[in-house]
Amino acid sequence: MKRAPARARRVGRSAGLRIDEEGRVAGARYEPSPNCDERPPGCAIELIVLHHISLPPGRFGGDAICAFFTNRLDCSAHPFYATLAGVRVSAHFLIRRGGGLIQFVPCARRAWHAGVSAWRGRSACNDFSIGIELEGTGEVPYTAAQYRRLAALTRALLARYPIAAIVGHSDIAPGRKTDPGPSFDWPRFRSMLP
Numbered sequence: 584m585k586r587a588p589a590r591a592r593r594v595g596r597s598a599g600l601r602i603d604e605e606g607r608v609a610g611a612r613y614e615p616s617p618n619c620d621e622r623p624p625g626c627a628i629e630l631i632v633l634h635h636i637s638l639p640p641g642r643f644g645g646d647a648i649c650a651f652f653t654n655r656l657d658c659s660a661h662p663f664y665a666t667l668a669g670v671r672v673s674a675h676f677l678i679r680r681g682g683g684l685i686q687f688v689p690c691a692r693r694a695w696h697a698g699v700s701a702w703r704g705r706s707a708c709n710d711f712s713i714g715i716e717l718e719g720t721g722e723v724p725y726t727a728a729q730y731r732r733l734a735a736l737t738r739a740l741l742a743r744y745p746i747a748a749i750v751g752h753s754d755i756a757p758g759r760k761t762d763p764g765p766s767f768d769w770p771r772f773r774s775m776l777p
């Protein structure tokens with residue numbers, strides 16, 4: 584899909600969230616992850632992918648998610664972490680239970696969040712997407728603060744990039760992934776968008 588020039592040039596300011604040229608959001612805590620690389624040349628950002636994560640699974644708070652995405656998780660600290668040894672992944676953003684926003688990868692770069700995936704017949708969704716992780720399980724309801732922050736972030740991204748769709752990881756990797764899960768209230772989220 585061709586990007587609309589006027590929209591592509593639009594400066595990202597929406598709901599107080601500014602996005603700079605590189606795709607960093609002002610106000611987000613920045614924890615740079617090495618688990619990213621360049622997007623293919625000329626590849627527009629057309630998709631937002633929602634995920635969930637909690638580490639260890641079902642437990643909220645703590646530093647484990649940030650440590651995991653920045654390759655400093657102590658894989659001996661919990662039995663589950665042993666399954667993550669050597670795994671190199673990231674997302675562009677994480678929204679914590681209290682609404683805190685952390686950025687790991689500038690939007691201009693390709694974060695490694697979607698894995699084997701396809702959207703409308705296009706594979707390798709990391710090439711053309713932005714990954715947003717919600718701290719959660721997919722079973723426990725997400726918090727009001729998370730919906731507010733996610734909506735503000737999404738509005739800013741919609742204003743800045745030629746986004747064509749917002750999907751769950753489960754939509755682009757069916758049978759393999761279930762996030763953001765049944766507890767994510769899509770109608771509620773969509774009602775908060777322009």
Ligand SMILES: [Zn+2]
Pocket residue numbers: 633634635696752760762
């Ligand atoms: Zn996911």
